[in-house]
Amino acid sequence: xxxxxxxxxxxxxxxxxxxxxxxxxxxxxxxxxxxxxxxxxxxxxxxxxxxxxxxxxxxxxxxxxxxxxxxxxxxxxxxxxxxxxxxxxxxxxxxxxxxxxxxxxxxxxxxxxxxxxxxxxxxxxxxxxxxxxxxxxxxxxxxxxxxxxxxxxxxxxxxxxxxxxxxxxxxxxxxxxxxxxxxxxxxxxxxxxxxxxxxxxxxxxxxxxxxxxxxxxxxxxxxxxxxxxxxxxxxxxxxxxxxxxxxxxxxxxxxxxxxxxxxxxxxxxxxxxxxxxxxxxxxxxxxxxxxxxxxxxxxxxxxxxxxxxxxxxxxxxxxxxxxxxxxxxxxxxxxxxxxxxxxxxxxxxxxxxxxxxxxxxxxxxxxxxxxxxxxxxxxxxxxxxxxxxxxxxxxxxxx
Numbered sequence: 001x002x003x004x005x006x007x008x009x010x011x012x013x014x015x016x017x018x019x020x021x022x023x024x025x026x027x028x029x030x031x032x033x034x035x036x037x038x039x040x041x042x043x044x045x046x047x048x049x050x051x052x053x054x055x056x057x058x059x060x061x062x063x064x065x066x067x068x069x070x071x072x073x074x075x076x077x078x079x080x081x082x083x084x085x086x087x088x089x090x091x092x093x094x095x096x097x098x099x100x101x102x103x104x105x106x107x108x109x110x111x112x113x114x115x116x117x118x119x120x121x122x123x124x125x126x127x128x129x130x131x132x133x134x135x136x137x138x139x140x141x142x143x144x145x146x147x148x149x150x151x152x153x154x155x156x157x158x159x160x161x162x163x164x165x166x167x168x169x170x171x172x173x174x175x176x177x178x179x180x181x182x183x184x185x186x187x188x189x190x191x192x193x194x195x196x197x198x199x200x201x202x203x204x205x206x207x208x209x210x211x212x213x214x215x216x217x218x219x220x221x222x223x224x225x226x227x228x229x230x231x232x233x234x235x236x237x238x239x240x241x242x243x244x245x246x247x248x249x250x251x252x253x254x255x256x257x258x259x260x261x262x263x264x265x266x267x268x269x270x271x272x273x274x275x276x277x278x279x280x281x282x283x284x285x286x287x288x289x290x291x292x293x294x295x296x297x298x299x300x301x302x303x304x305x306x307x308x309x310x311x312x313x314x315x316x317x318x319x320x321x322x323x324x325x326x327x328x329x330x331x332x333x334x335x336x337x338x339x340x341x342x343x344x345x346x347x348x349x350x351x352x353x354x355x356x357x358x359x360x361x362x363x364x365x366x367x368x369x370x371x372x373x374x375x376x377x378x379x380x381x382x383x384x385x386x387x388x389x390x391x392x393x394x395x396x397x398x399x
Contacts, residue, residue, distance in 0.1 A: 063111050063135065063216055065089050065245050070222035076233050077245065085238045089245045093121055096246040100128040103242030111135040116248040119144035126210070129244070133211045133236055135219065136183055147210035149187035152199035155179045159194055161227065162201055166191035171202060174232035178223050182215035211236060323382055324375070331372060334389045341396050361395055
């Protein structure tokens with residue numbers, strides 16, 4: 001008993017070590033290295049996908065100084081910075097006003113294609129800036145700035161290049177610029193206009209306070225290196241050491257006033273019209289919704305001649321080119337009539353009927369079976385085959 005106890009104790013003393021060995025992670029990894037490698041690859045791929053979805057996306061706003069895309073304005077902002085101009089990007093109206101207040105004779109670049117700013121804010125911005133450069137403004141924006149400049153149309157598609165055609169020093173120094181997909185404006189001094197027009201792609205008010213640039217392509221990364229676009233952009237925006245770059249967004253909408261309710265927007269007679277339409281709808285429901293009682297099914301004594309049914313079915317088979325279906329019906333009818341004539345009973349098979357017909361006519365059974373089992377492939381052969389079956393029935397009936 002003592003030896004047994006000591007042996008069990010020795011065995012128990014080795015169990016923890018063996019369990020630790022079995023639980024050794026390095027040994028497990030060596031044993032399952034293929035599965036561990038596959039799991040690591042799957043985890044890495046999943047991590048890359050999650051990182052790609054959660055990683056911050058690049059700025060895609062048109063004419064944004066942080067947008068490196070074709071329609072962005074990162075290049076012109078960097079060029080202005082190398083020329084000593086401090087470009088301050090403002091995403092909110094309050095930030096733009098604060099930047100204008102802190103600047104030294106600041107220039108304001110304003111691009112509000114959706115018309116988020118009202119007249120009061122436009123006037124406040126114009127009053128705080130030394131110069132205002134508006135890019136492709138709407139009619140509402142021009143009216144709010146009250147600069148005497150108005151819209152005059154679009155640049156003709158045939159004019160991809162526009163010459164200055166004015167006496168402004170900046171335009172004369174820049175030379176020709178891109179005119180594609182641009183707008184022209186009238187009032188003050190206009191430059192880069194189509195031949196015979198007083199309006200132009202660039203319009204400067206009489207006091208020089210407001211400049212209107214009718215094309216975003218001149219400032220965009222994609223077209224900045226074409227013609228004199230870069231020169232015109234730098235001369236127009238770099239006249240002062242501080243430039244406030246302001247692109248209004250939906251956050252700049254004035255929501256101080258409560259919107260009008262539906263009752264306030266609707267005309268006064270609409271409430272009476274609604275009551276009238278309600279009465280008309282109720283009358284229509286009562287008129288069309290009344291019940292006349294349950295439907296009564298009455299069998300009608302209709303008699304259809306057998307020949308009409310046969311002809312109608314034959315026309316359907318002919319129109320649908322159902323040769324096989326017509327053949328099966330003709331064969332079945334012939335077998336039924338032959339078995340009835342030969343008194344074979346309703347349980348007679350096709351082979352039994354064919355053999356009985358052959359014995360009755362003293363002919364070969366194979367000839368009768370081949371005739372009954374034939375499958376015509378054309379309508380003309382189907383007609384001829386049906387005539388042969390009719391002849392066979394006539395021979396049986398004549399005896």
